[in-house]
Amino acid sequence: MVSEKMKVMVANGSQIRAWFEEGSRLAAIHGKESVFDFSLGNPNVPAPKEVNEAMHQLLDEEEAVELHGYTRSNAGYIEVRDAVAESLNQRFGTNFSGRNIVMTVGAAMALNVILKVLLNPGDEVIVFAPYFGEYRSYTANFDGVIVEVPVNTKTFHPDPEEFADRITVKTKAVIINSPNNPTGAVYSEETIKALAEVMEKKQEELGTQICLISDEPYREIVYDGVNVPYLTKYYDNTAVAYSYSKSLSLPGERIGYLVIPDELADSEQVIAAASIANRIIGSVNAPTLQQKMVAKCLDVQTDISFYERNRNALYNGLTELGFECVKPEGAFYLFVKSPVENEDEFCAKAKEYNVLIVPGGSFSCPGYVRMAYCVSNETIVNSLPKFAEIAKYYKLKK
């Protein structure tokens, strides 16, 4: 019964999801407190109280037929889209209006919508290793071809020259994810300018249009006051995929948006196509209660100090034990060098201590592992003695 394409997907599965399910299994056997599950980016900080308050208020005050009905446009309530645009303009000095915003079922759907709009079969999508493995599935959904720029393990930031080498007449899109999953790196303005310059030059040289897609669900989760440049200001052909999953701690509710600026080539057709794609892909429209909630919570965000405390505890704890880690500037992931070449071996060893971590191969970066530290601080503190034993096993430090 199953199609050839889906057979491949079933065979490959999602390693992250597999580890997450393994965590559930182990927790059932050993008790939740004895399992240290760093597998999934499922926020452990509750949604800010304003989120539930806004929902209560909407349920009490809005007409049910309007609140729970189809939105007139598949792109979402125009008043919500206007409010989102206005909020972005105030924060980033952009010049959007509601028509530049398509409300979506999270950033995952925003990415699928823009890729559906852009890709002809065989078109190439450039990504920078290490990267979120789902980009492979999303690109395959539309018969696109993933082209990887290899990782620079010195900086974990994109290398403009390596990037330029991989752009061809087939390059239709480039996905950037900063703050980054899985490294926590935040790309600097300098890097962004360099990448923009490469694309401008290649567009002119090849006579093509290359769409930069900024996947930024972690925009607000940054530490030490680091700046996250707003990409539409550096390169005209930029679309932004955003999610409230992390900033408002509600990944299960599936609410986010896609930004298509007027400066993007053929913006009018791209906007029209995105609204249609949002409908026919099966979303129809983003969940309406959540759309209206978002408009009431534009200035709200989750408590970052919690993640910062975790980052410090985990980064300091592991480096003191002799592990080599990329220091995260944002997001809630720690990328750790495997003490053995094959990181699957490291993951298996960690599992013996009920510690669940995800192999870097999932992110096209073997030799490393990802730890999601959006867990309780207790989990981190209690996992450190386990890591001490693992460090001892690998003879990391006297």
Added chain:
Amino acid sequence: MVSEKMKVMVANGSQIRAWFEEGSRLAAIHGKESVFDFSLGNPNVPAPKEVNEAMHQLLDEEEAVELHGYTRSNAGYIEVRDAVAESLNQRFGTNFSGRNIVMTVGAAMALNVILKVLLNPGDEVIVFAPYFGEYRSYTANFDGVIVEVPVNTKTFHPDPEEFADRITVKTKAVIINSPNNPTGAVYSEETIKALAEVMEKKQEELGTQICLISDEPYREIVYDGVNVPYLTKYYDNTAVAYSYSKSLSLPGERIGYLVIPDELADSEQVIAAASIANRIIGSVNAPTLQQKMVAKCLDVQTDISFYERNRNALYNGLTELGFECVKPEGAFYLFVKSPVENEDEFCAKAKEYNVLIVPGGSFSCPGYVRMAYCVSNETIVNSLPKFAEIAKYYKLKK
């Protein structure tokens, strides 16, 4: 920028959506009460009070991290899926468990998920005219080919012989929609048995598997005690796409499910593939608050008497004026024969009276129009004098 496939979609648009947007435009000019908008199936009956009560309760009582978090399985909360399965078993004598249920972003997504799981490029999907035009888009999403069984304008029910003639080795799926959009027809047990027999025979003859997809968001909206057979009981290779959009009046919230019974060929792989498809298509999981709400509202449904009153008023009103209509047994649509061969002309004429109706061409059934009567009763009553003028214009009756 826009892909070739999406260019076609933009050019074709959705006629229903275009009429819906035209309704908004006219309402802004003439006032809402002077526009009679029968274009979109957007329920006008508010969600039952239990729906908002359940959401309030969940927001108050559940841990935010659990309530708004990713579900462990992409198929949804297992306790919700178990509850849905149990409810179906009680109502229809089926034998499902939670693993047969995948919670989805409405029925539109359930259809996209199952088609993504099934279709190889070039596979054929059989539909019975008249049918919901979105099936064309959903099938095109996976490079499938729509094969139409022509309408029988005597019965508006599927003709088993015409159906048998269109089954080939390429036939992978058949979509049935009963209660039907746009006719309101409910397919009898006799019809279902006849279709099942055709498929059984063809499967054996051709050595293929043909999946029957029952799209049934209108299951609960039926009149005069008519019976809607539960299709998995008549044919093993049946999947069911369901939505709470109509039964609980919340189409904007995007909550529904897909049923994959154990009896379906390769069910284990199909279930695994559907869960993965739900993730990579961009949904990740169905909205979590709505999943939990549904589990609390399994015995709740919207007030059907409202639609029944509308059906009677509109059907009786129009037939008395000399219009020829299919008498709806379910759903909230009236399918009306155009007084002129080209129904676009009829729609344009109606628009002169601020009456918005959708051409049958959208449903592959030219010569007819669809009216969605999920509007206020006042709209229907006040539209009848307009229809009287239109009837007079077309000299329908002395």
